Amino acid sequence: MNTDLLLSNIKQYVHLTAEEEREILQYVIKRPFKRGDFINTEGEVNRYTNFIAEGSARVYFIDAEGYEHVVQLGISRWWVGDFPSFITQTPATMYTEALEKTNTLSFSYDDLQTLYDTVPKMERFFRLLIQRAYAAFHKRTLQTLSMDAEQRYLAFATAYPNMDQQISAKHIASYIGISPEFLSTIKKRIVLKQREQRKNIN
Template identity: 40%
Template structure:
């Protein structure tokens, strides 16, 4: 199991003993997915909180008209799942699909409470991760109604430079809430402005 990327990530928040690392390893699931595979499908209950070791995923909702609304991309050292479904163990509002071959370290819902008891500092770690995700979500909502499409694209490009080259333009457009044609127009304008 390639656990080192997760341990490196966790070390920014907490320090684990060798015994705690061994215990953690015994409870984790390591899994490889192929490009196009679903980690979670809308309507299923989310059983895992997933840390991305390698690869790229998209989290999206499909509405009643069949339109896809992307809310998040996840790459190395990021987390992916439907946290609402995971926490409440109710049907997921979102799909999580691999855009590349992806390797994940997965914390199952069934073992996470047990891990909290055995390694109490993990509860603090996950609280901090969820707080950061909540703040990022709130800021994204504000940007969606206060910035122009061009400003949202520039923010995306500056904030996530490693993602833009890895995903199709129509997915970036979906994430920004615009059409792919409008995104092409914005990119053309930016080239002219340079």
């Protein structure tokens, strides 16, 4: 697995010396998953934080009526998992599932605590990462409450323009809170609007 992707991601937030890079890589755990494998499971403590080096995944929970609700989607260069469970080391309330052959570069909770001491910049990195994740969650909550389904899809497609090439429509639909059938209707409606706009321009 390409650890350069991981280091590049970390260095978007903090500067690392060559010595610090070597120290970090000592604690990286390479975890391969097949499609359908669980990266973490509901009810069990999530002991790893996972950087996707290759593949894709979804984080979801199952409600009392048995319906699945996707709360996070992840592709290459993204971090995925039940973060509250990892941070608090309490049982997970969500599943993280590989959607295809997926390889992660992971840190165990205990190793990460050691890294915080040996490479203090890693504590700052994860603090910034969590802050960014919280901001994204807050933004999504506001969109869910204030936007209709079409607006939510357009916001998703604008923010993640290539996501639908790797993630199935049913998972994207679940993420934005609609049925796959309604998502298909929305896409057709958008195409028709775009055609009408082009006609008006011509």
